[in-house]
Amino acid sequence: GENVEQHPSTLSVQEGDSAVIKCTYSDSASNYFPWYKQELGKRPQLIIDIRSNVGEKKDQRIAVTLNKTAKHFSLHITETQPEDSAVYFCAASPPNDYKLSFGAGTTVTVRA
Amino acid sequence: GAVVSQHPSRVICKSGTSVKIECRSLDFQATTMFWYRQFPKKSLMLMATSNEGSKATYEQGVEKDKFLINHASLTLSTLTVTSAHPEDSSFYICSASLAGLSRKLFFGSGTQLSVL
Numbered sequence: 001g002e003n004v005e006q007h008p009s010t011l012s013v014q015e016g017d018s019a020v021i022k023c024t025y026s027d028s029a030s031n032y033f034p035w036y037k038q039e040l041g042k043r044p045q046l047i048i049d050i051r052s053n054v055g056e057k058k059d060q061r062i063a064v065t066l067n068k069t070a071k072h073f074s075l076h077i078t079e080t081q082p083e084d085s086a087v088y089f090c091a092a093s094p095p096n097d098y099k100l101s102f103g104a105g106t107t108v109t110v111r112a
Numbered sequence: 113g114a115v116v117s118q119h120p121s122r123v124i125c126k127s128g129t130s131v132k133i134e135c136r137s138l139d140f141q142a143t144t145m146f147w148y149r150q151f152p153k154k155s156l157m158l159m160a161t162s163n164e165g166s167k168a169t170y171e172q173g174v175e176k177d178k179f180l181i182n183h184a185s186l187t188l189s190t191l192t193v194t195s196a197h198p199e200d201s202s203f204y205i206c207s208a209s210l211a212g213l214s215r216k217l218f219f220g221s222g223t224q225l226s227v228l
Contacts, residue, residue, distance in 0.1 A: 032215050034216070034217070036219075041222075041224075042221070042222075043116075043205065043219040043220060043221045043222055044156070044205075044219045045219075046216055046217070046218070049215075049216065087153075089155060089156065093215065098144055098146075098209035098215060098217060099146065099158065099161060100146075100158075100217060101158075102155045102156045102158075103155065104154070104155045105153075105154070105155050107153070
């Protein structure tokens with residue numbers, strides 16, 4: 001099955017700086033890569049996703065890049081704000097399957 | 113976006129009792145729902161895939177007789193933790209897929225189960 005690894009496990013950044021989280025996946029057939037943000041005690045919320053036919057996608061301060069050859073994808077948050085503090089999970093999914101394999105999560109803390 | 117409702121949000125029960133958790137897709141039909149378990153500061157571990165009108169598919173290591181899943185309609189899936197024990201204490205969360213090309217998953221708000 002799919003194995004998703006995520007780094008770092010914790011990340012502390014100064015407000016206004018950028019945060020980068022990296023994930024690798026093992027199944028070269030995977031073609032859908034969402035990112036979720038989970039605040040303490042809350043449900044995971046989809047913040048951005050990317051498909052394998054696209055190399056990069058951006059939504060305001062959030063961007064995701066995908067390198068299919070290397071089987072890794074990254075989340076970039078620019079101009080971080082205190083409300084960006086949360087746990088972020090990457091995930092991967094094979095074609096024609098809604099089942100997601102999640103990374104271990106990254107706890108992001110934005111220092112004011 | 114699509115809304116997934118999960119109840120109860122928190123339950124405390126005695127060891128040996130059974131607990132039922134409901135997951136509803138409020139504004140869309142979900143032929144497939146997923147049940148996850150999450151330990152504090154850990155990732156989401158997929159327990160089973162719930163398919164409407166058929167038996168659930170369990171992940172390796174998950175006891176199907178312990179975690180009963182029923183997906184009787186296109187908007188409701190239930191997870192019953194039978195004869196709960198303290199080691200079953202965890203955060204359980206469901207998700208439902210928005211069918212079609214989007215492949216997006218939407219999560220319920222989760223249920224914190226504490227077994228005394």
